[in-house]
Amino acid sequence: MTIPFEGPEKKLEIILKTPDPSIRTNEDGRWTGVVKACGAEIVSHKSTKEMDAYLLSESSLFLWDDRVLMITCGKTSLVKAVPGIIDIVSRENVGLFFYERKNLMYPHLQTSDFETDVHDLSAYFPGKSYRLGPANHDHVHIFYFSAPETEVEEEEDITLEVLMHDMHPAVLSDFVPKEEDTVEDLENRSGIDQLYPDMESDSFQFRPYGYSLNKIRGEAYMTIHVTPEPSGSYASFETNVHEDDYTETIRQVIGIFRPSRFSLVMTGSQDESRAPMERRLPSRMPGYRITEKSFYEFDSGYAVIFFNYMKTE
Secondary structure (H helix, E strand, O other): OOOOOOOOOEEEEEEEOOOOHHHHOOOOOHHHHHHHHOOOOEEEEEEOOOEEEEEEOOEEEEEEOOEEEEEEOOOOOHHHHHHHHHHHHOHHHEEEEEEEEEOOOOHHHOOOOHHHHHHHHOOOOOOEEEEEOOOOOOOEEEEEEEOOOOOOOOOOOEEEEEEEEEEOHHHHHHOOOOOOOOHHHHHHHHOHHHOOOOOEEEEEEOOOOOEEEEEEEOOEEEEEEEEOOOOOOEEEEEEOOOOOOOHHHHHHHHHHHOEEEEEEEEEEEOOOOOOOHHHHOOOOOOOEEEEEEEEEEOOOOEEEEEEEEEEOO
8 A cells, every 4th residue: 555645844944043154054964964853865955145955855945044944744753853953053043933834634644743743842942832724624833932032133024835735637647757757847837937937946856756846046935845646635835035915926826736725824024114914915816715814923023824715616
């Protein structure tokens, strides 16, 4: 019997109080060890002056002078990477810590659940845990910590996630490798190559199937991960590119993957001088209806907004 692959990700982000360019080096294999600790491997690496982007066997790792973002899927245990990360960045220099875990398709195959993860993380950070979305439908769990003296950066900090389930069968076939198929062929026929085309791309097509992509430009990134198994297809899109209105980007992503249902998660710093997060998201999506909307503002000035969409056709 084939063991199904778990597409929905676990994600952690650490924002430092003081930037430290030295954390980005991997000459001593420090980040190779961090990735290995959670059960993944580094596949490839791209960099700009401002950041490093690693494509992993299970998702991605991004490094800046002032933060770490790590996303893993499958049966990985992302929490096991935390001790190694803290050794690199220094616990005293951690200003904000986010850990996010979406509800899973095959939770019985995991090595831990969210409650266990929170127990382990609480040994390092006295944070709080939250759930956005209904318990019996798509939702995300968040564990959050902010150091008392941490202040929101003056520059806007915002992240958009589109988490998609049950893609159209025609889309699934695009991600099944064909004879002499290249990853560029896949990106061209699916339309992925039209997403932020000015960014530098690093992608990989797994066998028998599966696809991961990192794109970077300066401090900005975009990442996509696709699990095209018909029994539980899933795709995720994430970016920190700043847009006053993400409607067209979201419609473009949904048009590529054509999911039966999807969730939007936007996390960002709050500032009265900027457009509220909700106004940056589409008021409606043709062919879909909103079934859930949640909002939570953290004590540090960051907030998260969550939407569930269901296909109406």
